């Protein structure tokens with residue numbers, strides 16, 4: 001059997017948000033994280049090895065949400081070495097069955113409210129122009145933390161992506177008010 005089997009679809013269950021457990025990822029979560037990313041719209045699929053590294057070395061700055069044995073959501077993020085006051089959010093995915101209930105916001109809050117994140121004053125991410133859900137999610141975060149949002153192109157379609165991928169716009173959110 002291939003290790004790249006799709007994870008079973010999350011069951012639709014009413015009012016299950018309270019049963020969702022949010023925690024730091026561990027290496028054993030890597031396969032499920034990879035599978036959720038692979039089936040998420042808008043997200044680039046990277047290697048399983050990449051997600052294993054994220055669930056190992058970047059666990060303190062990342063988060064997963066589980067519902068029983070199913071993975072309901074994930075945020076992968078890291079602190080850029082040159083910007084120790086900034087959390088760079090790389091990918092956010094919520095299983096379609098769990099979307100629209102505040103899970104992505106809860107996961108982002110979970111990272112930012114950790115004791116180890118006290119020095120984080122800014123959140124950065126990149127979004128494409130057409131990803132309205134992602135933009136709404138980060139604008140909502142900016143409102144929760146009473147923060148400004150500055151937008152600029154970080155990776156350009158022509159210059160950085162060989163015209164093969166839409167430009168990625170950097171959103172810099174902060175300073176955060178906790």
Ligand SMILES: CC(C)(COP(=O)(O)OP(=O)(O)OC[C@H]1O[C@@H](n2cnc3c(N)ncnc32)[C@H](O)[C@@H]1OP(=O)(O)O)[C@@H](O)C(=O)NCCC(=O)NCCS
Pocket residue numbers: 040041042043090091092093094095098099100101102103104105106131132133134136137138140
């Ligand atoms: C983007 C995504 C992670 C949001 O997850 P979610 O758990 O449904 O988001 P939340 O319920 O926490 O909503 C956060 C905010 O975004 C808004 N939002 C979420 N999805 C939206 C949509 N499709 N259209 C408009 N606004 C949306 C919510 O209304 C909420 O705003 P509010 O706090 O002002 O009410 C999810 O849609 C997803 O996995 N999409 C595919 C992958 C992706 O695009 N990831 C982001 C780029 S890395």
